[in-house]
Amino acid sequence: MTAISDTTTRQASSPYGEAARQALWAALLSFGLFFFFIGLESTQDISNRLILQSHWVTLAIVVALVALGRFLFIAFVIPAVDRRRANRAPIAVVDEKDQSFIRRHRFKIMIALLVLYPIFILSTAGLQGSLKWVNNFGVQVLIYVMLAWGLNIVVGLAGLLDLGYVAFYAVGAYAYALLGTEFGLSFWILLPAAGIMAAFWGIILGFPVLRLRGDYLAIVTLAFGEIIRLVLINWREVTNGSAGISGIPKITFFGLFDFNISSPDYILKVLPESIVTLFALRPSGAYYTIFLYYLILALAMLTAFVTIRLRRLPVGRAWEALREDEIACRSLGINTTNTKLTAFAIGAMFGGFAGAFFAARQGFINPESFVFLQSAIILAIVVLGGMGSLSGIAIAALVMIGGMEILREMQFLKIVFGQSFTPELYRMLLFGIAMVVVMVWKPRGFVGSREPTAYLKEARAVSSTFTKEGHG
Amino acid sequence: MADTNLQTPILSVEHLSMKFGGLVAIGDLSFTAPRGEITALIGPNGAGKTTVFNCITGFYKPTEGMITMTRQSGEKFLLERLPDFQITAKAKVARTFQNIRLFSGxxxxxxxxxxxxxxxxxxxxxxxxxxxxxxxxxxxxxxxxxxxxxxxxxxxxxxxxxxxxxxxxxxxxxxxxxxxxMCTGPELLCLDEPAAGLNPKESLALNELLLGIRRDTGTSILLIEHDMAVVMEISDHVVVLEYGRKISDGTPASVRSDPKVIAAYLGVDDEEVTDALVEVGDDHILEEGDVAPPPALGPSETSSMFEGPIEDTVEEAGSETIVPASPAASKAAQVEAQTGATDPVKPKGPAQ
Incomplete structure (x- = not known):
């Protein structure tokens, strides 16, 4: 008791002294931790002997950074947070009533920003410079947003833990790749076909796992994902095995024009001469990327629209009720078998759409794109965003996937860690750290509360303390 | 609604048995729930009331027996053959749970x-x-x-x-x-201990709600209840279970004065049973305790149900009806052994 009161009084009197003390401890701890990880490196010399190489400067920098971070955290961040918490309580009640313009129209604003994003990039980075930004940050993130929204139906709404979601992504991708290359069918025909096929496989998976819950369900779905991948690897006659399928046809603009420079329907050849000269358009791959961006944006918006609609329909409510209490569902006359199967099928369908898009965008696919890690990342995005919340999931996808892409750009870290430091190798480490931090800070994800699907007087979000995660 | 329908009971349970391995939870139970009435299913803890409910609502498939639901249209449904969700969807039987199961989020x-x-x-x-x-x-x-x-x-x-x-x-x-x-539009509403954990005021409000349901919608109600105030107040018909068997069946007044029911459920405290057994020199009791019988000796659950006017009957039931037997034996069977069985429902001793 005395020790506790001692520290609190000391903290209150001078945060800097306490911060310095804590920083020293943090430095010691990190020194102990990183001594072998960073400080020493065992390598072979020319005559193949094992020698120890020391990196004292790097170690010192890391330890100093940790100590500095701890010092700043104790001395400034914690008092600031406390002050804000003390000040915030009375204010929050007041401004809850009159929501600001931005808050009320936040979804419309978000969509407008997403639509304007490529135009903004084009005007700042130019035609060639825009490629990277639109492709890596736009298309890549939106694919994951769509996948996570699809998985959200299964995991977030119906509460069925699915660790093999990437299987449906693979089914969609291979459906488009095989049918597109073999029969030359158009993307616009194969997109629904890929969705239907994935939904079919969703039902195939759904049937045997209907009776399973929780951990058992997770394991079986995990196995299902692996089965699909192994079939893709080993069924060489059809899938070409690990070598994958290349030369997947590009998407055309509904057959009106396309994006192959050599094709007679190339966009610049089809567009009126005046427009081409007016904007001084040059042949470039950027048109296709921008087209892909708007396509995946439309697909993602379709996913969101359908999810929002479905939540207000009886089937969507039944999914959420299933997550809350399956036995009560059955006592109310809900056919839980059909309800689960529709959740699997519709979730899988959006995975299939995303897969077909992915195949068309890459032009080449092989089973390496559909490993378990992909399922894990998609699931992580759903959990991180807050199960069931579309906006939370979109933010999580942006943070996780966009964050990973940003790390490629952080070449300045080489100055700190030496020329041999490759930031992209640390992507997964930071991914993990980010997840731990978010889960500690917000255990139910970015948006833990759920919006009611119907209301009498006013729609009040349901706090995450009441919602359940489902039993599998 | 046809006139003949009024006489046909909404639910009839015939020769229902439910065994879990060697345990007979319900043995050859038959009763009917009249249409448009409130039927109460009572009995000491472990008597198999909730098991009967689970059989009716399809959560268990009975080992033997037939459960017939006759809807107002005259359609008949054999509930033991329907999947659970169809019992609500088609046969129009809705239920609540002993431990509340709401969609809390x-x-x-x-x-x-x-x-x-x-x-x-x-x-x-x-x-x-x-x-x-x-x-x-x-x-x-x-x-x-x-x-x-x-x-x-x-x-x-x-x-x-x-x-x-x-x-x-x-x-x-x-x-x-x-x-x-009620939102599922049921014709038979099964309530599993609706008054459990309610204070007297809430209990009163519940009574009104249930009577209102019966009055306004004509829904028949089947309920399990421990709160005798609720049972005696609102039910038209009471079925008493003990060890998975029916020991009494009739109006609240007749059930209340049935000596078997009094012994089994309403009347005799476990301590009194033990006292009586000590008095007559039962071997088990004498072996187990050399002092006055500790309260923990017998299952104490039944002692919690003695409330209100029913307690008055305890005195009469007391020593004269108790016969020497092993402590786990059916109390109703004890009464029967004493008075000579006249009732067609014959309990065959304890279900193990």
């Missing part, structure tokens, strides 16, 4: 909308038409909210409609569960 209103799933599903063209946003679904949706509001008003929950169900007080959750069951 959904609002009160949403809970009632989920209960109207099947009607809304048809209205939404099995999702397809609803997805397209057709008007027919919007109308059905509005109607479903009106129906929910009707039951919210009945259950006195209208002010809490937009709150999460998990945020309600215990009594309100009980009422909401009944309102939710």
């Amino acid at each position: 959904m609002t009160v209103l949403e809970n009632l909308l989920v209960a109207q799933h099947n009607a809304l599903m048809r209205a939404s063209g099995f999702t397809v038409l609803g997805l397209l946003g057709l008007k027919s679904y919007k109308d059905a949706s509005r109607e479903s909210i009106e129906k929910a509001v009707y039951w919210l008003e009945k259950a006195n929950l209208i002010d809490r409609a937009d709150d999460p169900a998990g945020d309600l007080s215990y009594g309100a959750q009980r009422r909401l569960e009944i309102a939710r069951a």
